[in-house]
Amino acid sequence: METEAMKTQMFLPVYRAAAQSLAPFSGLFLRRRAQRGKEELARLGERRGQAGLARPDGRLAWLHGASVGEGLALLPLVDRLIGKGFHVLVTTGTVASARILAQRLPSGAFHQYAPLDAPRFIERFLDHWRPDLFLLAESEIWPNMICAVHARAIPIASVNARLSPRSFARWRLAPSFISALLSRIDICLAQSEDDAGRLLQLGAPRVVAAGNLKYDVEAPPADPDRLRALFTGLGPRPVWIAASTHAGEEALALSAHKRLVRQLPDLLTIVAPRHAIRGDEITALARAAGLETAQRSRGEAPGASTQVYVADTMGELGLFYRLANVIFVGKSLVGQGGQNPIEPAKLGSAILHGPHVGNFIDVYAALDQGGGAFVVNDADDLAGRLAFLFSNPRDLRQAAEASRESVAAMGGAADRVMRALEPYVAAMIVSGQ
Known part of the structure; x- marks a missing residue:
């Protein structure tokens, strides 16, 4: 045999x-x-x-x-x-x-x-x-x-x-x-x-x-001139990011935006898809939803009336992470496994994520238990958690600091x-x- x-x-x-x-x-x-x-x-x-x-x-x-x-x-x-x-x-x-x-x-x-x-x-x-x-x-x-x-x-x-x-x-x-x-x-x-x-x-x-070596990686860099230009253009408005999203999650993010805008009329939602090549598709989706949208890859900058900014470029996540202190990390509501939350956590952001995070289960468990991250199950949950954090800046600051401390402890x-x-x-x- x-x-x-x-x-x-x-x-x-x-x-x-x-x-x-x-x-x-x-x-x-x-x-x-x-x-x-x-x-x-x-x-x-x-x-x-x-x-x-x-x-x-x-x-x-x-x-x-x-x-x-x-x-x-x-x-x-x-x-x-x-x-x-x-x-x-x-x-x-x-x-x-x-x-x-x-x-x-x-x-x-x-x-x-x-x-x-x-x-x-x-x-x-x-x-x-x-x-x-x-x-x-x-x-x-x-x-x-x-x-x-x-x-x-x-x-x-x-x-x-x-x-x-x-x-x-x-x-x-x-x-x-x-x-x-x-x-x-x-x-x-x-x-x-x-x-x-x-x-x-x-x-x-x-x-x-x-x-895990990923806890020792430095936070992604950001060009200071580009960062300054974006901060100047945005002004003191509430900003959140739907980062590393996969097909289906952008629609949920846009739905959450439309719920939130009744409470936060000057809200800016930045969508940074996992695959930048999907930028045109996401821009069309946002405009079809009646939202004023600008697209990074076309050289457009967000203005005072921009509601959705599609960040469809490569190597600039460090720039966008520095614009907001609350970030939804994708492939966790639609799809399976989740994307890596360590980089936004290192930069001091509260993390929102769906239930499907098996690829990074240890870090999400640490973030959730430490109070730096929160599970959301759908667009309503996402909008509700964002509304709470924007309405309670002290809680948002505490969550952002807990997020930073959780990943630092795992290095x-x-x-x-x-x-x-x-x-x-x-x-x-x-x-x-």
Whole structure:
């Protein structure tokens, strides 16, 4: 009878061969994605392992995250690795993450798109960059990438590692395969004890619950001139933000606005969708509701009579978060899982959210219990909670401060991760790398 180990030994070569056979079609695949705005046409070579930059001399740490959230969570480690004498290469796979990291990476760090998980592309990438250390963020598990790095005896760490119960159940269907991959990772630094336990059960040889790096990320920056211009244009009017919204939530936000405007006639609602490409759709929705609307991507600024401002640009959330101290965080009323509330909380905002926050359950639990966040179930709830907070500025200030304190208390993961990585860094120093 065929054993699971035999299946694993067969599956890795099959996966490798399949990825290799599809590599010649990658150009067509990538160009089609570029036509949909999902790739940068001028940088498609990076997705095939062709470097867009020269490798700097000296030690190089390669950090990889899937998209915006994972890439930003790596920033505290970027700063600390630079402080230890590394150059830092950060790779991600999305256009949005590339643009935001271009604004946020410090001197000594740079971004490239991650190569597709085909052997020839991975080998080409590694031949050029020759990393001394490889850090994978969260749930990124790419077989060819992990196997190729391991084969070159480059230390691999999974940082901010997480494994949801659903993913855990799926991987348990192929236990030897996932164990073979996890065994090539030198250390898994998990977000929580639960994540650590699931990784250990799947075969990770060394796991430490280090905490969530997202609590250590600095609040998003804001251009001071743009911020001043917006403050001047708005004046002393009540402002709230529906941030990182998904389809269906904008309609609820607009409905809440129309209820509130009877009590707060000069209210401004800022809608910052999770996907900026939906800006035209949301603007049309607001205007169809009879609301005077301005749209950021079209160069429009909110005036005294603007009721809804559609903030459909990338990399400016830090700007808008500073305009309001009460923020609804999306993907929590419509859709599942919720978006990350840590950034607005760090800037001292009371947080409103729907009941569906499974992707960030720990931070929402801390915010709710600490009095910095409130659950709303529909447009009526949303309007009611906003009305209460705007009518009771002392309660709003207390909630905003509680929000800030809750996320501050959950920090420290970056230092714990660096302590866990110290033996690998020390070994490089001793060996003269």
